[in-house]
Amino acid sequence: MRWVRLYNETAMDPKWRLVAADSGQPVFAVLAVWAAMLCHASGIEPRGTLLGWSDRLIGAALDLPAAAVAAIRAAMQGVTLDGDRLSAWDKRQFKSDHSGAERMRDHRARKIAAGESGEAAPPAVTSRPLRATDSRLQITERQESPQSPPPPDDPPPDRPSLAADFAEWYGHYPHRIGRPAAERAYRAARKRGATREDLLAGAIRYRERLAHPEAPRPCNPATWLAQERWTDEPMPPVPDSRIKACGRSPEPATMGAHPPSRAAIEAILAERCPRLHPMRIRDFAQQLDQWFSRGRLGWNSFWGDPPDSPDCEIPSAAIVAVRSQLGASVEGRA
Incomplete structure (x- = not known):
């Protein structure tokens, strides 16, 4: 595979606006055609030329009319093209861009020369490199090695039991809205270490808190769980003077065995x-x-x-x- 160099000032080069004005095409179309020219010139022999170039094929590849590609190519003459040759090819795409195998040979030659001159040699490789064909086998061997931690002995949580615990807690919570979000927050709270008894007792205390004359606005169950409100302290008892000041009796009124639904x-x-x-x-x-x-x-x-x-x-x-x-x-x- 051959490489082609694309310098960081390519997109901002002012000459593309000149080519765009002469060809009547937008700047992005000019840049697309130029990139196609670089790729074509890199894969042809001799390199740096447009031998075999077809405006029709390039236009189909870039989703441009063949006439637009021809106009851009004509406008590039004298700017970036000299006939069928890219004018700055030898200056920008110099011969050091050789293949990976050649670079590896040069690298090994430099390492051998460094070893003969007395420099420290790199440590020897004691195992063969990992290949794509046996990567899965080696990963399996690593997972089964003695260094791997043993699997946990605790069984996964019983989902039906957790769902029943949530239904019981949700029935005691005083402000029941957003049940799906509340169930997700309940499961997350249990994973963080909260027990069924803690959450149930906290919901009962929160119900009593809302019965206080100065109770705050009811909290959504998902928010209540996310903020770990089951750890809140119970509110102090309401004095009789405060209840009478609100126009209420300190004892609940008798509503019978079946209050209105x-x-x-x-x-x-x-x-x-x-x-x-x-x-x-x-x-x-x-x-x-x-x-x-x-x-x-x-x-x-x-x-x-x-x-x-x-x-x-x-x-x-x-x-x-x-x-x-x-x-x-x-x-x-x-």
Whole structure:
């Protein structure tokens, strides 16, 4: 295989703009034809000439019309071409560009001469070089060598058991959104060393944290797991004075053995408040469902004022409908 030299100033040489202007072709087409000329001149005998050049074949190879290639070649006369010969070939493509075998022979000759002059010889090669035909065999031998670490004794994790652990944890988490991302984060947390009991206890503590009057905005389960929030300390107990200041009773109100479901609340809101947008109906139903399930305690400040406050965002008609049909006592809203 023969090589051809391409110097780093080739693409920015101003003479290509001159050739492009004379031929009426863009600069990139001129550079493409010049590169094709170098490749052609390197593989022909004598080297450095365009003997056997065909504008039609080169144009087909470069996706250019044959007339465009001919115009560029004509414009290069006197600039980079001298008839059929590249004018600077002998200057740029000198004879030191010989084959790899010739370079190897020269290298060995220099090494032998260096050894005869007293210089240190390179260390002898004790093993034959690796060939493509036996590379797979040698790789297999290396993997089975005594130096290789033994395979781990621990079996791979039981995927069905891990899926069941996640389902149990997800059922206790108070803000259940983005289940696929949460499951990936749960598996990653288990790989980092978190146990099933740690994550489950952390979810229960976080549920209690959200019941606090000053609880922050609920966190997505995937984010909660990525931040290792199961290591958070529990919030301090709420003093009775703080609960009374919020207009709530320190003891949860009795809602019976079966509190109203979210679907039932959403159906009542849709019937009694037809002007509400469906998205708002779902939001209000979720808020009231969590409020009832916690015994009218633990309203998130992210939702605004609670239903036992006159400034609650949920319409009065909606709360009255839920109270009248489900028997849920909502204080402060007539």
